[in-house]
Amino acid sequence: MTAKQLRAFLAVAQTLSFTQACEHLHLSQPALSLAIKGLEESLGGRLMTRTTRSVRLTPEGESLVPLAKRLLAEWDNIEELMRQRFTLQLGRLGVAAMPSFASNLLPSALMAFRQRYPRINVTVHDVINEQVIDMVRNGQVELGIAFEPEATGSLAFTPLFNDRFVAVVPPRSLLARHATLRWEMLLTHDFITLQRPSMVRRLLEQQLEAEGLALPTAFESHQLATVGRMVASGLGVSAVPSLCRVQMEELGACCLPLEAPVIERAVGILTHGELSTAALALKEVVVETQNASEQPHVTP
Numbered sequence: 001m002t003a004k005q006l007r008a009f010l011a012v013a014q015t016l017s018f019t020q021a022c023e024h025l026h027l028s029q030p031a032l033s034l035a036i037k038g039l040e041e042s043l044g045g046r047l048m049t050r051t052t053r054s055v056r057l058t059p060e061g062e063s064l065v066p067l068a069k070r071l072l073a074e075w076d077n078i079e080e081l082m083r084q085r086f087t088l089q090l091g092r093l094g095v096a097a098m099p100s101f102a103s104n105l106l107p108s109a110l111m112a113f114r115q116r117y118p119r120i121n122v123t124v125h126d127v128i129n130e131q132v133i134d135m136v137r138n139g140q141v142e143l144g145i146a147f148e149p150e151a152t153g154s155l156a157f158t159p160l161f162n163d164r165f166v167a168v169v170p171p172r173s174l175l176a177r178h179a180t181l182r183w184e185m186l187l188t189h190d191f192i193t194l195q196r197p198s199m200v201r202r203l204l205e206q207q208l209e210a211e212g213l214a215l216p217t218a219f220e221s222h223q224l225a226t227v228g229r230m231v232a233s234g235l236g237v238s239a240v241p242s243l244c245r246v247q248m249e250e251l252g253a254c255c256l257p258l259e260a261p262v263i264e265r266a267v268g269i270l271t272h273g274e275l276s277t278a279a280l281a282l283k284e285v286v287v288e289t290q291n292a293s294e295q296p297h298v299t300p
Helices: 003-015 018-025 029-043 059-086 099-104 106-116 129-137 199-210 224-232 242-250 277-292
Strands: 048-050 055-057 091-097 120-126 143-147 156-169 191-194 217-221 238-241 254-259 264-271
Touching (some): 003 018, 003 029, 003 059, 018 029, 055 059, 059 277, 091 099, 091 277, 099 106, 099 120, 099 143, 099 242, 106 120, 106 277, 120 129, 120 277, 129 199, 129 264, 143 199, 156 242, 156 277, 191 199, 191 224, 199 238, 224 238, 238 242, 242 254
Parallel strands (some): 091 120, 091 143
Antiparallel strands (some): 048 055, 143 264, 156 238, 156 254, 156 264
């Protein structure tokens, strides 16, 4: 049983005329007759009796009319819903982003996306970098924005920019008077860092170890906001991606460029498998928005 056969049956049942039904459906008489015959064969019995003068529905044909109307209404609704999704007139989308990106750069991309596709609803999960990767890998969201994983595996990574680490120091410390800081100078102070298995923590340790340096860790925290407040209160110093610079300064800390070595990591979009039309559109907008912006943390 097909939608085409049901439409042919309803056209005849409502007009009780093959001629009128053909005009309504823009079909030839043989094609209409073939559709009705195919429907009857698939259901196993006669649905209408036809003579040269009239068409009459059988009891089974009468009972099929309301069912066919309901089935075709559902079919039309499904067609329209899917058409709206493919044309981005309707839809729902989930994206995970590390808080530093979600609060600083993502809003402008979402604004551009909303202006183009106002009927696509977007749920933003602002979670730590490791959770972003897990949510994309597990299919909880279609898009994730995070630092490039050490091993992508089945994930695809589209780079947006390189984010360079900056020093975070108490505003009243002598370090805050410098224009830039070297790592050797920063590491002479108590260091406040994120707890393992934070990717930021691992990246710092790996890069510094390659330079023969070690983190003099005095305090650890799970949240960057706590790190910022601890530094601002004078408990020690830290280093964070420059995406977090605004957040650190709002918490009362001072941020300075770091060198010798320069430590940076690519930030980009993580995906897993084929994307929906809405996810592809959002990915395109995020890339466009980033390319159009001139962020101070972007390195060539």
